[in-house]
Amino acid sequence: MELQDLATSAGVNIGLAVLFFALYSVFRKQHANAGVYFTRHLLRERQRMQDAGDEKETFTFESLVPSAGWVKRAWDPTEDDILKSSGLDAVVFLRIFSFCMRFFMICTVVGFGILAPLNFTDTYLADNPGEKEENQYGTLDKLTILNISYGSMRLWIHFAVLYFISFSAYALLYIEFKHIANLRLDYLANVLPQPDQFTVLVQAIPEPENEELNYSDNVDYFFRRFHPIEYLSHHMVYKSSHVTSLLSELESLKLKIFSLKQKLPSQRAPRHAGLCGLYGPLVDPVEHHMEKLEDVHRQIRECQREFRQKKKEVPSAFVTMRTRWGAAVTAQSQQSTNPMHWATQWAPEPRDIDWPNVEIPYDQLFFRRILSSVLAITLTFIYVPITAAVKALGSLDSLEKYLPQVVVDNVLEIPIVQSLVQGYLPALLLTAALYVVPSIFFFLSRVEGHPSVSRQERTAASKMFTLLAGNVFLVGVLGGSLISISQTFSDDPKGIPRRLAEKVPSQANFFITYIMTTGWAGMPLEILQSGSLILNFLKRHTVEKNKPLLDQVLSLPYYRTLPTVLFFVLLGLVYSIVNPLILPFLLMYFLLGYIVFKNQVNAHTVNLQRSCLNTRNRLKLIFSLAVCMQVLHVYEPAYETGGQYWPEIHSRTIGCLVFMQVAFVGLFSLKGLRAASFASIPLPFLTWLFHEHCQQRFLPIFKKFNLEVSFQFSCVNFSNFSP
Known part of the structure; x- marks a missing residue:
């Protein structure tokens, strides 16, 4: 991918992000949309604010001017504020983004401070023009490990960075696991008695x-x-x-x-x-x-x-x-x-x-889970050709084989069209193709027979992550690379390992565009709540005129968001050393995700002191909520698991870390530095030992309710408890 293609994709996604944020800033100031962007608060207060839309709204020019004040108000609330208003699950959800920001900030500093200059100043791609086809490599490939010469001593720097990133991940994961485990213990010890306890x-x-x-x-x-x-x-x-x-x-x-x-x-x-x-x-x-x-x-x-x-x-x-x-x-x-x-x-x-x-019946659960697993694996295999076809659209050579010659000569020859096709179209189509998959996996998880919705969401998230990691990443990268190099097997069989080492890093450019399409444009679209916005508009102008949308409050889409976050963690770990260019794009995604979802889940309590407010004052009050007050809430917790999502997130992050380390054991060997390859072998074992320690130290806190805390509440008798 050339710099022009990446710039085109970045420009499109940045433009969409700015547009969506501007629309959100304007729409949230409109009284008619209070039921979309402040649903949670209005549902709690609708006994007092009984008829917020009966009188005609007072138009002000300020309500049509975009502003960025909501970003600061979304950033200000502390963890305790979110814990009180939205529960421990919401805190854990946001800490995933904060953990990723801290970790990939370290990776970005190391990647751009050390690896990028090291890669760019080598001359492997320039010295070996006969080793590649014309236009096979772009300008951006000089920033990757592709440009490191075969057997170069510079690879020892990559080896040192591999160890540094691994131990940084151990430290941050341990700190995070310990903190969330303490939050769960405090939650179990201090939560008010509930019937389910x-x-x-x-x-x-x-x-x-x-x-x-x-x-x-x-x-x-x-x-x-x-x-x-x-x-x-x-x-x-x-x-x-x-x-x-x-x-x-x-x-x-x-x-x-x-x-x-x-x-x-x-x-x-x-x-x-x-x-x-x-x-x-x-x-x-x-x-x-x-x-x-x-x-x-x-x-x-x-x-x-x-x-x-x-x-x-x-x-x-x-x-x-x-x-x-x-x-x-x-x-x-x-x-x-x-x-x-x-x-x-x-x-x-x-x-x-x-x-x-x-x-x-309990004896059916085993067979239901087998059926669900078979169907999930089948769906994963069904998406293999879909993923391959979508990635093929990013190649002009592939498109020219299937499009009419008139279109090829008159449309694909336009530079901006070429940049859009190569830099933006494949990622957009892949995002659209995967949109319905989480809902299918959620249905399959329900078929398994789990009695709780939270367990169904966690199982669906696991299935979705498996599809992303196994299909989009492994099949998309290794499958495409093996197909492309298989054509040269008869001509140069000894050069296949070297060509494989060169092909895999070059796939990072596609994932950069995928991150921008899913994150840079997807996060602002999430905060815009376009579906609820359209439904609210139709309801106000058809079924019930002048009435806001206050029927229900949405819950956090765990099974949709978590697999994508973990997939990007996998991409960041694998490509942090291979292609450091991906790191700033990931960092921006996690920053946007933290701000957007903190805005969606946070709720500062606002008491309406006068229940006898007239309609005009109520309209002013809603407007002040949208502009001045820190009432930034859309999602209502559908349930509370006490942070049980984190152990699964930790385990999958460990899996991504092991995959990165195993990949570099092979990559160093393929690049001709076998000593670094052998010296990297202990890393997966160290990661496994670290994971086992965390499992023994913290996992029982999330799986079982300790008798020490429960004994402290033995005096609380449910027969005398009235909620």
Whole structure:
């Protein structure tokens, strides 16, 4: 890739980023968009701010002028502020970005201060013009390890940097793991008592020997026998698919009634009481929806009675213990000689439970996970030709084979078009092709039968990272390189290792454009919330005019964002020494991600002192929230796992580090410095030892609830606790 192609891609992405940030700065000042950019706060305060959009907005020129003050307000809040407002999971999520910024800042200083000048001043590419095809290497390749001569002593500098980066990663990862582990211990010790802290999910309940008894009787007998002091009560799980749909309808009706009550009776148009409002007598819409609400309540009560009468129980139950100590002992111990009976685990939070999955028989989970893994692997292989085809579009030679000659002569000959095709188009198409994959993996993770949404998201993130690392990186880099060098196998078989060492580093330029497309333009698009913005506009001008979008608050997209972050960590580690040019682009991505997501998850509490504000004052208040106050919040925590994402992030970062070290064991050998190759062999083993130490020292804090802390709260009795 030439400098012109990279500059074109950078220009396009920087332009899009500036445009999206400017639009966000303007849109967030508009009263009509308060429900998009301040949804979390407005939902908490809508009992006081009942009708924020009834009067016409007062136009001001200032509301159309972009400003950057929100960046400072997003940067200001401390970790304690975010912990109080959004929970420990949000803190861990943001610390991923801060860790990456610190680590890749070190890599950037070393890469551009030492490696880039070292690579650029060598003359391997200039001295060996016959070794490569014309235009095979661009100007930017002189900054990479490609330009280091075969067997050069300069490679020892790369070797020293490899050790320096590895030990820097050890130090930062250890500090981060220790800090997050302490945060989790503080969270477990200081969090207010919640029902899930006293509750255990019991699956694979054996059928009772007496036919007159049911699963509920079996649970009661078992826990009274083996946990006579701590056992308090239990609640069986029923086949409740119909009730789930009724509950969704119930919530929808509540929102409709609330919205209608905000209007004056004279503003509520009567509707027909018949089907879809097409026939029947005219009635007040509030009364009509209240009747439907009562009918849904009646159906739910009938379903509950039917459950008990027909014994539609499933072999799963939520068992409540008297103390957190009793729940910890029960959840973390084997209850039966047969591990497939009376399987216990901590109960998820009520908002984290996936109720249909709780109903799945325990013995089906093994086969469901095999099926999910097979489908995930199949999808990964399906994307192999897609990735290859997308990368082929970045080559003008490949495009000329498939496009009409007229297009080739008249369009591809234009310099700006060539730069766009080679520097921007492949990364854009790859980003678009991968957009739907996280949702597919999330569905497959749900098929596995995990009872909590948080576990489903973590599993989906793992699958997505595997696809990115195994497909986009390994297949895209090594597969393309092997195909390109296989053509010269018969002519020069001894030169294949050397050509492989030259081909792999040159692929970094594609990933630079991918980082810019996904991060530089993607992060501003994330903060713009384009989907919610369009939905809010349509709702205000079609279904419910002059009403903001306040139906729900979005949650952090862990399973979408985390795989991309970890994939970029992999790219940064592998190419930090091979091609230091990638490091500033990565650093900018993590900086943008930190600011954007800190803006999305942070919430400073703002109390509205006067509930009797008139409409005009409420409009001014919303405007002041958007411009002056530090109310920067979009995402509401959907659940709280106490930072359980971090051990998996740590493990995958270790995997990326090992891959980098193994790659350099081979790369030094291929570049003719076997001594450095042998001296690099201990590094993967050191990384494995470091990982094992962290697993023994910190992982149990995230996997189990320690009895020492739970014993301190043994005096807190759930039977006397009212949330």
